[in-house]
Amino acid sequence: MIVPVLLVVAVIVVVLILRATKNPGGLGSGPRPMRRPRPQRPARPLAPDDDPEFLRELERRARRDDGSKNA
Template identity: 70%
Template sequence: MAFVVLLVVAVAVVVLVVRATAAAGGALRPPRPAQRPRPPRDSRPMAPDDDPEFLRELGRRVRRDDGSPA
């Protein structure tokens, strides 16, 4: 029986603490800091097949008779 009373008292204390915190305008967790803006991305190609220099080199390799790399 004492365990049940202790459990009820513990639940009541938790509920009262949560309500008091909410009434005071506080939050249970501190607010997250503002995120810094991301730097702008480079305008470079994202994949090799988007790179004009890579495509030129690939064209040179395809046109070669022996197929060896440049």
């Protein structure tokens, strides 16, 4: 007789915990305030071949070594 009561109490506790985590402010707290977006860092090349300055330098060196533009 005690086991079914404990089972029902355990289920109720789990449901209440899930609701509390879903709505951390409790009942009637209203909508959560919006977070400020993080400031965007300037985009930077991820690899050398993404860097226009690096590519210009490679092209300049190739022309200097070769005397002609590599295709």
